[in-house]
Structures are given as C-alpha cells and as structure tokens.
Amino acid sequence: MYIDTLLRENEVFVQAVHEAQREGRVREMAIYLERLTSSVARLGKLMDLQTLCAAQLPERRELRPPPEAEQEHEVNRTIATMATIHAVAPAVPSWRA
Known part of the structure; x- marks a missing residue:
C-alpha cells in the first residue's frame, strides 16, 4: 500500500521535472529532482x-470460524463468568446505597 503511494509520488515528480525542464525552470527542476x-x-x-x-x-492461511464445540465452550465460559459476577456483585451499587 505504501509502496503504491511512493510509486504514484514518483510519477508526479517525474512529470514535474519534465515540465519544468521543458519550460526552462531550472531551480524548480532541481527541487523536484531532489x-x-x-x-x-x-x-x-x-x-x-x-x-x-x-x-x-x-x-497465509484461510481464516475459518472455530469448530462448533469450541464455540459452545466459549459461550458456556462466558455464561459462567456472568453468573459468577452476578452472584458476587451486590444487588444495589454501593454508590446508590
């Protein structure tokens, strides 16, 4: 992606050098050459x-979704975490009490 940008930039500079050379603008041509x-x-x-x-x-490998068993395990782990948080956390936040 960055290489494409540099190539386009180079193309613009080459055109600018050619145009400045054709019109006799030596200083501008030197700047573009630099x-x-x-x-x-x-x-x-x-x-x-x-x-x-x-x-x-x-x-490079093709990205594939995890197998069904792994997805189910992930869901069960998330549910267990949420249940633990619900059991441990106070029903009313301490700042409201």
Missing part, C-alpha cells in the same frame, strides 16, 4: 525491508 531522489531512496529501503521480512512471515 524530491524524486529522496522518494526513490525511500522506495528502495522499503523494498529491501519487504524482501528481508518476506522470509520471516508465516504462510
């Missing part, structure tokens, strides 16, 4: 980082 150089350097670092991290990333 920005383009900086953007290309960031893109290179980002792509290097992506290459280094790619080997460490786990394989």
Whole structure:
C-alpha cells in the first residue's frame, strides 16, 4: 500500500521535472529532482525491508470460524463468568446505597 503511494509520488515528480525542464525552470527542476531522489531512496529501503521480512512471515492461511464445540465452550465460559459476577456483585451499587 505504501509502496503504491511512493510509486504514484514518483510519477508526479517525474512529470514535474519534465515540465519544468521543458519550460526552462531550472531551480524548480532541481527541487523536484531532489524530491524524486529522496522518494526513490525511500522506495528502495522499503523494498529491501519487504524482501528481508518476506522470509520471516508465516504462510497465509484461510481464516475459518472455530469448530462448533469450541464455540459452545466459549459461550458456556462466558455464561459462567456472568453468573459468577452476578452472584458476587451486590444487588444495589454501593454508590446508590
């Protein structure tokens, strides 16, 4: 996603450099070339980082809902927690008493 943004940014800078060169605006062309150089350097670092991290990333797996038994266990655990809270908590909050 960020790489796409940098690529679009580079495209804009290249067009700006070309336009400034065509119109003879040397100072503006130098500014855009400096920005383009900086953007290309960031893109290179980002792509290097992506290459280094790619080997460490786990394989992509499809997300699946938990099996029915696990869902039922989760529901039962939630109900038990709520029942415990209800049994332990006072019927009337202490700030109202």
